[in-house]
Every structure is written in structure tokens, then in C-alpha cells.
Amino acid sequence: MTLSALNRKLFRDLWAVRGQVIAIALVLAGGIATYVMAASTLRAMRDTQTxxxxxxxxxxxxxxxxxxPLSLASRVRQLPGIIEVETRTAAPANxxxxxxxxxxxxxxxGLPASGxxxxxxxxxxxxLPDPNADHEAIVSDGFAQAHKLNPGFRLDVTIEGRRQTLTVVGIVSTPEFTYQIAPGSLVPDFTTYCILWMNAKPLQASFRMTGAFNQIAATVSPGxxxxxxxxxxxxxLRPYGGLGAHARKEQVSHRFLTEEFKQLEMMATLFPAMFLSVAAFLLNVVVGxxxxxxxxxxxxxxxxxxxxxAIAWHFLKFxxxxxxxxxxxxxxxxxxxxSGMARxxxxxxxxxxxxxxxxxRVTLFAFAISALAAMTGALFAVLKASAESPAVAMQPANPGHYRRAWLEFPGLSQPSRMILRNILRRPVKCSLSLAGIALSTAILVLGGFWIDAVDFMVFAQLRRAQTEDLAVTFFGPVSSRALYSLRSIPGVTLAEPSRTVSARIRFEHRSFRTGLQGLEPSATLRRLLDDRLQPFEVPSQGLLLTGHLATMLxxxxxxxxxxxxxxxxRAIRTLPLTATVNEYIGISAYMRRDALNRFLRESDVTTSANLRVDPNRLDSVYSRLRCIPAIAGIAVRSQALQSFYKTLAAQMLTFxxxxxxxxxTIAVGVVYNTVRIALSERSRELASLRVLGYTRGEVAYILLGELALVVFSALPLGLWLGRQFSAYFASTAQTELFRIPVVVAPGTYAFSALVILLSTLLSAFIVGRQVNHLDLVEVLKARE
Amino acid sequence: MQAVFHAHGVTKVYDMGEVQVHALRGVDIELFAGEMMVLLGPSGSGKSTLLNILGGLDRASGGHVFYRDFDLTTASDSQLTQYRRLHVGFVFQFYNLIPSLTALENVAAVTEIARDPMKPEEALDLVGLADRRHHFPSQLSGGQQQRVAIARAIAKRPTVLLCDEPTGALDSETGVLVLEAIDRVNRELGSATAVITHNADIAGMADRVVHMSNGNISHIDHNQKRKQPRELHW
Structure with missing residues (x-):
């Protein structure tokens, strides 16, 4: 097959401007890649979820x-709309x-005998465990993977102080625990939190739940x-200590997945939109x-x-x-x-x-939106040029119309005047270049912002609010005298009680179910922070809410x-909201522990304790704590911190x-194209100046001075815009699970500016070399 | 009379891959102070190549070109830039004004970097454009633009003024105005002037007419009396 003359011209034209073609193609590729990555991951996860x-x-x-009692299940089954009901026993274990x-x-x-x-x-x-085996268990795959466990491995499991050895016979996963987060943790930590299943009967026996259940789940007829x-x-359920029913949307794994989908959706729309609009602009300039x-x-x-x-089509093919x-x-x-992200x-x-x-569908859509963006960018220039009458088009173009710039001042050199006038002559094009550079600066700030925000969250939550080394949870309310035995463990230097109870918080018609925590007024390990992250004492009266909960209500x-x-x-009482608490993770309500105990009509009881421990005696403290039957769980703060970083760091650094x-890529694409086009538009002018005796440096100043002016105006705008983007992303990512603080570290601004400046230098270097090769003789001969 | 330029055996070969184009085949020429020289010849005769070499825009492939004692053939790039900056005035067929600068500023662009230039206003007066100082190129006619280009070329009081087809893009009436400006500058400033043209009628205003063909000087005519540009017709 032979190419038509016009098509041959097409390929040669492309080759002639290959630098720009590559720059634009890379910006387009950036947009398409982010879209394909986010959209295909999202689709894979959604499809898998369904x-x-x-x-x-x-x-x-x-x-x-x-x-x-198990008999309650049949009454639940009779409720209208219910299809299937399953009851089970679940127990915290050490x-x-x-x-x-x-x-x-x-x-x-507990696994029902019939499965x-x-x-x-x-x-x-x-x-799965043999239905008659009392000491067989299966474990969640995350835990098995973290500890490299294989079937046959033995675990010592303590339930309410009763210790037994279970043999792991299988490794499983289930949609219920796609997100395996320990209560009170920030992120999953597979090394210190585990889901196990064993036959219901032996479990109920050790948990004193024979003939009873403490969890119920049901399916509902569609619609x-x-x-x-x-x-x-x-x-x-209320007479049996029911904590309130909830739908899927409040189920922990489902909720985290839903939040993740939201983030991916944003990544699949906002980022590609930014890249594609920049690419459209670049194409407009280059095709123009x-x-x-x-x-x-x-x-x-x-x-x-x-x-x-035919001519318009020729250039659109380009x-x-x-x-x-x-x-x-x-x-x-x-x-x-x-695929990396999916992993x-x-x-x-x-x-x-x-x-x-x-x-x-993702591929097709990616191609369609980028073609659309590119066509939008190029169409105007193509139509304008191809519609011109041949007689007019064959005349030499008139010198461009210029006027004085309002920024000029006496004593300005002619080259500087040229720079200003060139910028002001094409305010739209210049603003678009400026916008493109500002946008890439903003994207960089946004990238750094995630890391800054997480650092800040960790700092605020784990260094200012929760400064304990260990947190122990009891199986139920215990007398605060239990604190004495904790304090007597060698290595424990401080132990502070706290009482947590499930509660429904209601204001007007809005309500929210959460944990109500009773704290000591003078607690130093678990502190409430104000808007400036300053700790304040829990007031003797009234209720405190996490700021986000107050806003929600x-x-x-x-x-x-x-x-x-x-x-x-199960008392109901009306309390004044005394203040809001600044917290980035989770949602809670707080009051003084003694007030909460009175509210509960209880004596001086506690459900958990925060401990400060001598770091050299941690291991011996662990083993002493494990022997205390009343303890349901032990959380290690340094472990929480490490696992938080480990999980997020890989993701965030990749991101x-x-x-x-x-x-x-955007920065180089915009800067390189801007300056390359300026060079081609003005090569005649610059060559004339070279002929008149201007040195290469002086000529480069005119070309690159304009660029420098645009870049230096774009930088502060971009940094500001980056902060606005960060604030926007933070506000969309504001959930019940966590709020992202709008914190951008100076280092992030500096890094963003540096990347832009380096991209500019790289582009300037490439184009600067082309200035050196300006053909003085040729340029003067040819008419524009 | 003192020679501003003397060139010996100048050759220029363009290597176009498979073929070599001999633009100049051993040219010997001199240009004297205050002299008006017209280079005449058909296109491809080598006259532009010669002018570009004299102006320090291009290098000879062989031979030597001296501007006074300065050998242009061995000069570095930055030496050539300095040479153009301080000594040479250029006028081009398509004016090559900077569109973003006014007439006055176009001239100032050169006086700012020259040694002992005249005032830009003065240069514009010389070409009869005192009343167009603040106009941008787009607001000037072709002839006016070319006269601004001449003002720009002479404002540095150049030793040599090199004009490549200065009237090529103009009608004859406007062309005469431009030639008058060149003639006046040549007489009043005493710049050695070389004008390239393929228009034989213009030859009448020169002291010396160099005929070129096929990369060589075919012959040189001396005019006993230089004609005034007004007397020229084409």
C-alpha cells in the first residue's frame, strides 16, 4: 500500500515537530494512565465486591x-422482609x-455445626474444622501470611482467662473481613490482630454462651x-443487651471499601480532567x-x-x-x-x-475522552486556517499588532520591553501557559500534602492525644481497683482508667451511634485537644463531641x-454540649468518668486502662498482662504507629x-511547548537581533525571560492553588473514619517549586541549544 | 583610498549531502571607505553569499576576508557577533523589524548595545521619519518600514552598510525613497556601502558596479558620476 502525498506530508510534519509531539503525547499519556489505573482498579474492585x-x-x-437465647432467632425470622437469619457467638481473644x-x-x-x-x-x-473437633481453628489469611502460618500450626488462645491450644487447620477469607481492623486501631495490622473461627460448641462452652448467641445477621428480600x-x-434485641441493628453501610469492611471507592472515583475523574485539559491546550497551541x-x-x-x-481532516489526523x-x-x-495498585x-x-x-470499556472511554479533548483543542485552529481563502493565505502575513504594555517604565531595555509586550499581546495564551504550570505545581503540592497530612495526623493523635504505651481492654466493666493490680506490675509507671459504653447520640432529628468514653479529668495519657491541639481538662458537667460529630448532628x-x-x-438523658474536641481519627463522645458512672448508675468502674510502661520491661509486662483473665485485649501504641506507617507509606510513596x-510531565510539556513555539514564532526576530550584533545570551534572554516571567508568576499561584486543592481533597475525604487535616509543610512547597524549576531549566536547556543553532542566513531569506 | 574590506580567493561550498554547491569560486574584491558599491547579478550568482560573508553571518570555505586587519575567516563566533555589533549595518529585503517595538525602539534596540551611536531620533530624522517615531511596524507602510530598518542600521554609525535587495519588496516610487535614504547615509556618514540587487537600473547610483555570475565576478564597471536615486527608473 502506498501512502498518499498528503499522508506522507502528515508523517513528515509529525517528525519535524517530534519534540513537541512527544511532550504532548506524554501529557496525554499521563491523563490516560491515571484514568485507566483508577478506573480499571475501581471496576475490578467493584465487580469483585458485587x-x-x-x-x-x-x-x-x-x-x-x-x-x-437461640430461640430468639425464630422470632427475628418472622419479621416481614427477612429471608435468612444466622446467629453466632463471637468472642474477643488474646x-x-x-x-x-x-x-x-x-x-x-463460632461455626455452626451445619456450616x-x-x-x-x-x-x-x-x-474447615472437623465438626467433632474441639481444638481446631481456621485463621484469616492476612494473619497467616504475616506470620507465615501453615495448617498444622498451634496457637495459644485465651478467652476470658481460659487458655487453650488450638491447631490451625485452614486459612480463609470472607467479605465480612475484607478490612481487618482491631477495635480502636487506625489501620489493619495483620501481625497483631487475627480473626479465627472454631466450632460453635466448644467456643460457647469456653465463653459461657452455651445455648446463646451475641451476634445476629440477616438477609432481606430485594427491594x-x-x-x-x-x-x-x-x-x-433490647432486653438481651442489643446494641442497635445496622445495615451494610455501617459494616466496617463495607464502609472502608465504600470510602476507598470514593477516593478512586475522584482519582478517575479529577486527575485525568486536569491532564487532558492541559493536553488540549497544548495541542491547540501546537496545531495553531x-x-x-x-x-x-x-x-x-x-x-x-x-x-x-479534506484539509481540515488532514490536520485533525495529525x-x-x-x-x-x-x-x-x-x-x-x-x-x-x-495492576500494581490492585496488588x-x-x-x-x-x-x-x-x-x-x-x-x-475503560480503554475505549479513555481513548474517546482524550480524542475529544484533543479535537476540542485543535478544531478551532484547524477550521480557522483551512477556511481562509487561498489568495489571502498566499500573501505574506502582516507584522503582528502590538501596543505598549501598561507595565512598562522608563529606562526599560528594548529586550525587556519585547518580553512584556509579547506577554501582553497574547494574554489568553500566556494565561493558559501560566495556568498549566500553576496546575502542575498544584498537583505536586497535592502529592506532598498527603504525606504531610498523615504525618500531622499521627503527630496529633499519637503524640498529643493518645500518649499511652499500652491500652488494655477488659471483658466488661471492672472495679477501678483493678488499676492497682496493673500499677503493681513491675515496669508499669502509670495506669489511667477509662469507661466506654455504646450510646446513641441524638440532636433534633439526627442521631449517631458511637462509643461514649468516660475520662479522668487529669488524665495525661489520653487527652482531649482543642483546635490548636492544646490539651484541655474534661469538664465535670456535660458532654464533649468530636468536632466532626457535632457538625454531622x-x-x-x-x-x-x-x-x-x-x-x-440504658438510661436516656439530655446533656449540654460543652465543647468540641479536635480529633482526626474516628468519632467519639466524651464526658467525665465519674459523671458517666453516675449516668450508668454504676459504682466506680472502668472498661479499659491506658498504661505507660518502661520500654526496657515491655516483654515482661506483656507476659504479666496475658495472665490477667479480665483482660480482653492489649494494644501497643508503637505497634499501631509502625503498622500505620507501614501500610500507608508504601501506598503514599508510590503515589x-x-x-x-x-x-x-505536565510542567515539561507546558514549558517546553511554550518556549519551543515562542522560538519558532520568533526565530526570525531573534535571528535579526543576532545579525544586528546581539549575543546568544542576549537573544536567549528575550526568549527565556518571557518564560521565566511566566514561571515565576505561576509558582506562587500554583502553590496557593495546591493548598486549595489539598483543602478540597481533605474536605471530600472527610468521613466518619478519619478527617484529613489541611497541613502543607514548607518542605512540600519547596519541593514542588524545585521540580517546576528543574523542569523549566530542562526545557530551557533544550530550547537554548536550538537558539544557538538559529540559521541567521536562512531566517532572513525566508519571509514569514 | 583605504580599503575597508579586502578579500582574496574567497570560496564557499555548500555540502548538500550528495551534491556540492559552489556558491563562490575564488572571489577577490575590495571595498573602500565611503564607497557605494552595487553587486549585480541573477539569483544564484553568489552575491548574497558574498554579502553574508562580508557581514560576518557566514564563513568562507576558503580564502581570506579581511575587515581592515581583522581576518573574518578565522574569527570565533563571539568575535563575529562583536564585529556585527560595532561595525556593520544591515538592511534586509523584508525589513526584519521587531514587531513588538515602535520605530524609535527598533532603532534604540541597536543603539543600546553600540559604541558611540547617534540618538535614535536623529537616525529616524535622517531617513525622514521623524513623525513616525512612535508607530509600530504594523502601522507603517512597506517603504516606511524599510526606512526604519535603514535608520536602525546606521544609528550605530557603522563603518559598513550592507543592503540585501533593499527595494526588492517595494514598488519603484517607494523604492526610490529608500535608495535616497541609503544614498544620504553613505554621503553624510561616509559608511562604505554595498547594495545587492538584481535590478540593473539601480547600478547607476553606485561608484562601482560589480557584476557576478556563477560564483565569480564577471566584470566591474566604474561610474564616472553617481546618479541621484531620483534619476533612476524601473
Whole structure:
């Protein structure tokens, strides 16, 4: 097949401006890659979620209670809309592993003799426990992986002080625990938190729950408004210590996944939109320039009888070829990045399986939106040039119209005047270049912001608010005299009590279920912080809420809040909101412990204790604590900190790395194209000045001075914009799980500016070399 | 009379890959102070190549070109830039004004970097454009633009004024105005002037007419009396 003359011209034109073609294709590729990565990961995770919810029979309703007879299940089953009901026993457990000194806490779940009908398990290795075996267990795959456990391994499990040895016979995962987070933890830590399953009978025996259950889950007929089921279910469960029923959207794993999907959705829209608009702008500039340089060629072609539409199509093909190059790089890169991201996700979210693949709809859409963006960018220039009459187009173009710039001042050198006037002559184009550079600066700030924000959250939460070394949770309320025995353990230097109770907090028609914590007024290990992160004493009266909860309820200090306790006395009382508490992680309500105890009509009791421990005696403290039967769980703060960093660091550094590359691509794309086009538009002018005796440096000053002015104006704007983006992202990421503080470290600003300056220098260097090769003789001969 | 330029055996070969184009085949020429020389010849005869070499825009492939004692053929790039900056005035066929600068500023762009230049206003007066100082190139006619280019070329009081087809893009009436400006500068400043043209009628205003063809000087005519540009017709 032979190429038509026009198509041959097309390829040569592309080759002639290959530097710019590559720069634009890379910016396009950046947009497409982020889109393909986020969209295909999102699609894979959503598809997997839907499929596994169905396959593993994920329930629609959940409720926890203290203890109810098994016969209650049949009454729940009779509620309208309910299809299937499953009751079970779940107990907190302390686990010891040979060769691992740190405390491991876990949740141990009873398996019905006939096997579960809801929340089915996916067996990765081994088998389910033999129905008659009392000492066989299966464990969650995250924990097994973290400790390299294989079937056959033995674990020492302590439930309510009764220790028994279980043999691991299988490794499983289930949609219920895609996100395995220990209560009170920030992120999953697979080394210190474990989900286990064993036969219900022996579990109920050790947990003193024979013939009873403490968790219930149900499926609801499709389309049935399950909100209508909360009230009847709650009234059935209330006498048995029911903590309130909730739907999937409050189920922990489901909630975290939903939040993750939201973030991915944003990544799949906002980032590609930014990249593609920059690419569209660049194409507009480059194609516009191409049309100008080929003005007389276009006229000649038209004079030969080519139609306007044939010529317009010719130049649009030029654009489409660039899109094609960008799309191929972007789709391939996005697919690679997406599979990496899916692997990272699979480490955090323990899906039974995750089928990541390149979806043809994602690919097609990626190509379509980038082609659309590119066409939008190029169409105007193409139509304008191809519609010009041949006679007019063959005339030399008139010198451009200029006027004095308002910024000029006496004594300005002529080259400086040229810079100012050139900028002001094309304010739109110049502003778009400025916007492009500002945008890439902002993207860089945004990338750094995540790391700064997480550092700040860790600092605020774990260094200012929760300064304990260990937190121990008791199985239920215990007398605060228990503190004495904790304080008597060698190595424990401080022990402070706290009382937590489930409560429903209500203001006007809005309500929220959370833990109400009773703290000591003078507590030093668990402190409440104000807006300036300064600790303040818990007031003797009234209620304190996390700022986010107050906002959700629409309440402000001074308002009367209704507190309904879901345990113990189940009392309902109205308390004034005395202040809001600044917390980035979780949602809580607080009051003085003595006031809470009175509210509960209890004596001086506590449900957990925060400890400060001599770091040299940690191990001996661990082993002493493990022997105390009343302790349900032990959390290590340094472990929490480490696991938090470990989980997030890999994700964030990967993100920051790609972010820097992508933003750098935009910066180089914009800067290089801006200055390259300026060079081609003004090569004649610059060559004239060289002929008149201007040195290379002086000529480069005119070209690069304009660029420097644009870049230096764009930088502060970009840094400001970056902070605005960060604030926007932080506000969209504001959830019940965590709030991201808007904190951008000076180092992030400096790094962002540095990347932009380096990109500028790189572009300036490339173009500067081209200035050196200006052909003085040729430029003067040819007319523009 | 003192020679401003003397060139011996100047050759210029353009290597175009498979073919070599001999633009100059051993040219010997001199240009004297205050002299008006016209280089005449068809396109491809080598006259522009010669002018570019004299102006320090291009280098000879062989031979020697001296500006006074300064050998242009061995000069470095920055030496050539300095040479153009201080000694040479250029006028081009397509004016090559800076569109973002006014007439006065176009001239100032050169006086700012020259040694002992005249005032930009003075240079514009010399070419009869005192009343167009603050106009941008886009607001000037072709002839006016070319006269601004001449003012720009002479404002540094150049030793040599090199004009490449200065009237090539102009009608004859406007062309005469431009030639008058060149003629006046040559007489009043005493700059050695070389004008390239393929228009034989212009030859009448020169002291010496150098005919070029095929990369060589074919012959040289001396005019006994220089004609006034007004007397020229084409």
C-alpha cells in the first residue's frame, strides 16, 4: 500500500515537530494512565465486591447484643422482609504465638455445626474444622501470611482467662473481613490482630454462651426497605443487651471499601480532567502554530483543488495520531500501574480473590475522552486556517499588532520591553501557559500534602492525644481497683482508667451511634485537644463531641444533646454540649468518668486502662498482662504507629512518586511547548537581533525571560492553588473514619517549586541549544 | 583610498549531502571607505553569499576576508557577533523589524548595545521619519518600514552598510525613497556601502558596479558620476 502525498506530508510534519509531539503525547499519556489505573482498579474492585457479596452470602442487616437465647432467632425470622437469619457467638481473644512476644488480639467466631449459611468462607489452604473437633481453628489469611502460618500450626488462645491450644487447620477469607481492623486501631495490622473461627460448641462452652448467641445477621428480600426493620429488630434485641441493628453501610469492611471507592472515583475523574485539559491546550497551541507556518502550503493545496474539509481532516489526523501515541503509552502504563495498585489493595483489603484486568470499556472511554479533548483543542485552529481563502493565505502575513504594555517604565531595555509586550499581546495564551504550570505545581503540592497530612495526623493523635504505651481492654466493666493490680506490675509507671459504653447520640432529628468514653479529668495519657491541639481538662458537667460529630448532628456548644445508653442502665438523658474536641481519627463522645458512672448508675468502674510502661520491661509486662483473665485485649501504641506507617507509606510513596513524574510531565510539556513555539514564532526576530550584533545570551534572554516571567508568576499561584486543592481533597475525604487535616509543610512547597524549576531549566536547556543553532542566513531569506 | 574590506580567493561550498554547491569560486574584491558599491547579478550568482560573508553571518570555505586587519575567516563566533555589533549595518529585503517595538525602539534596540551611536531620533530624522517615531511596524507602510530598518542600521554609525535587495519588496516610487535614504547615509556618514540587487537600473547610483555570475565576478564597471536615486527608473 502506498501512502498518499498528503499522508506522507502528515508523517513528515509529525517528525519535524517530534519534540513537541512527544511532550504532548506524554501529557496525554499521563491523563490516560491515571484514568485507566483508577478506573480499571475501581471496576475490578467493584465487580469483585458485587460478585463475592453474592457468592459468599454477605448479609444486609447486622446486630450485636450481650447474650440472647437461640430461640430468639425464630422470632427475628418472622419479621416481614427477612429471608435468612444466622446467629453466632463471637468472642474477643488474646493469642500467643511461639516466637512473637507482642500481644496479639483477635476475634474468635463460632461455626455452626451445619456450616454457616451467611458470611460464607473462602478456603485458601487446608480445610474447615472437623465438626467433632474441639481444638481446631481456621485463621484469616492476612494473619497467616504475616506470620507465615501453615495448617498444622498451634496457637495459644485465651478467652476470658481460659487458655487453650488450638491447631490451625485452614486459612480463609470472607467479605465480612475484607478490612481487618482491631477495635480502636487506625489501620489493619495483620501481625497483631487475627480473626479465627472454631466450632460453635466448644467456643460457647469456653465463653459461657452455651445455648446463646451475641451476634445476629440477616438477609432481606430485594427491594424491601430494611430501615423499617431497625425498630422491630431493636425492640426484640433490647432486653438481651442489643446494641442497635445496622445495615451494610455501617459494616466496617463495607464502609472502608465504600470510602476507598470514593477516593478512586475522584482519582478517575479529577486527575485525568486536569491532564487532558492541559493536553488540549497544548495541542491547540501546537496545531495553531503548525497552521500558521503552513499557511501558504494550505493555500497552495486549496488552489490545487483540495476541499476545505479534506484539509481540515488532514490536520485533525495529525492531532489524532498524537492522541494515538499518547493513548497507547497511557493505556499500557495505566494497566501496569493499575495492576500494581490492585496488588497493593489486595494486601490491605483481604478479598478472597481480585480479578484485575484491562476492561475494554475503560480503554475505549479513555481513548474517546482524550480524542475529544484533543479535537476540542485543535478544531478551532484547524477550521480557522483551512477556511481562509487561498489568495489571502498566499500573501505574506502582516507584522503582528502590538501596543505598549501598561507595565512598562522608563529606562526599560528594548529586550525587556519585547518580553512584556509579547506577554501582553497574547494574554489568553500566556494565561493558559501560566495556568498549566500553576496546575502542575498544584498537583505536586497535592502529592506532598498527603504525606504531610498523615504525618500531622499521627503527630496529633499519637503524640498529643493518645500518649499511652499500652491500652488494655477488659471483658466488661471492672472495679477501678483493678488499676492497682496493673500499677503493681513491675515496669508499669502509670495506669489511667477509662469507661466506654455504646450510646446513641441524638440532636433534633439526627442521631449517631458511637462509643461514649468516660475520662479522668487529669488524665495525661489520653487527652482531649482543642483546635490548636492544646490539651484541655474534661469538664465535670456535660458532654464533649468530636468536632466532626457535632457538625454531622448540626449541634454547637450550648445545645442540649440527647444521649441514649445502649448498655447497662440504658438510661436516656439530655446533656449540654460543652465543647468540641479536635480529633482526626474516628468519632467519639466524651464526658467525665465519674459523671458517666453516675449516668450508668454504676459504682466506680472502668472498661479499659491506658498504661505507660518502661520500654526496657515491655516483654515482661506483656507476659504479666496475658495472665490477667479480665483482660480482653492489649494494644501497643508503637505497634499501631509502625503498622500505620507501614501500610500507608508504601501506598503514599508510590503515589507521590507517580504524582511527581506526572506533574513533571505536565510542567515539561507546558514549558517546553511554550518556549519551543515562542522560538519558532520568533526565530526570525531573534535571528535579526543576532545579525544586528546581539549575543546568544542576549537573544536567549528575550526568549527565556518571557518564560521565566511566566514561571515565576505561576509558582506562587500554583502553590496557593495546591493548598486549595489539598483543602478540597481533605474536605471530600472527610468521613466518619478519619478527617484529613489541611497541613502543607514548607518542605512540600519547596519541593514542588524545585521540580517546576528543574523542569523549566530542562526545557530551557533544550530550547537554548536550538537558539544557538538559529540559521541567521536562512531566517532572513525566508519571509514569514 | 583605504580599503575597508579586502578579500582574496574567497570560496564557499555548500555540502548538500550528495551534491556540492559552489556558491563562490575564488572571489577577490575590495571595498573602500565611503564607497557605494552595487553587486549585480541573477539569483544564484553568489552575491548574497558574498554579502553574508562580508557581514560576518557566514564563513568562507576558503580564502581570506579581511575587515581592515581583522581576518573574518578565522574569527570565533563571539568575535563575529562583536564585529556585527560595532561595525556593520544591515538592511534586509523584508525589513526584519521587531514587531513588538515602535520605530524609535527598533532603532534604540541597536543603539543600546553600540559604541558611540547617534540618538535614535536623529537616525529616524535622517531617513525622514521623524513623525513616525512612535508607530509600530504594523502601522507603517512597506517603504516606511524599510526606512526604519535603514535608520536602525546606521544609528550605530557603522563603518559598513550592507543592503540585501533593499527595494526588492517595494514598488519603484517607494523604492526610490529608500535608495535616497541609503544614498544620504553613505554621503553624510561616509559608511562604505554595498547594495545587492538584481535590478540593473539601480547600478547607476553606485561608484562601482560589480557584476557576478556563477560564483565569480564577471566584470566591474566604474561610474564616472553617481546618479541621484531620483534619476533612476524601473
Amino acid at each position: 460478585r463475592m457479596y453474592r457468592e459468599f452470602r454477605f448479609p444486609d442487616l447486622f446486630a450485636s447484643l450481650k447474650r440472647a 493469642i500467643s504465638l511461639a516466637g512473637f512476644s507482642q500481644p496479639v488480639s483477635g476475634l474468635i467466631i 454457616p449459611i451467611l458470611n460464607l468462607l473462602h478456603l485458601h489452604a487446608g480445610r 424491601f426497605p430494611f430501615e423499617n426493620l431497625f425498630a422491630p429488630l431493636d425492640s426484640l 502554530r503548525l497552521m500558521t507556518t503552513q499557511r501558504s502550503q494550505i493555500a497552495t493545496l486549496k488552489a490545487f483543488g483540495y476541499t476545505t474539509s 492531532t489524532l495520531l498524537i492522541v494515538a501515541i499518547g493513548a497507547v503509552i497511557g493505556i499500557a502504563g495505566g494497566f501496569q500501574m493499575g 497493593l489493595y489486595k494486601d490491605v483489603y483481604r478479598f478472597p480473590y481480585l480479578e484485575y484486568g484491562l476492561d475494554w 448540626g449541634a454547637k456548644p450550648g445545645d442540649l444533646i440527647t444521649v441514649e445508653l445502649l448498655e447497662g442502665s 507521590a512518586f507517580f504524582n511527581t513524574i506526572l506533574a513533571g
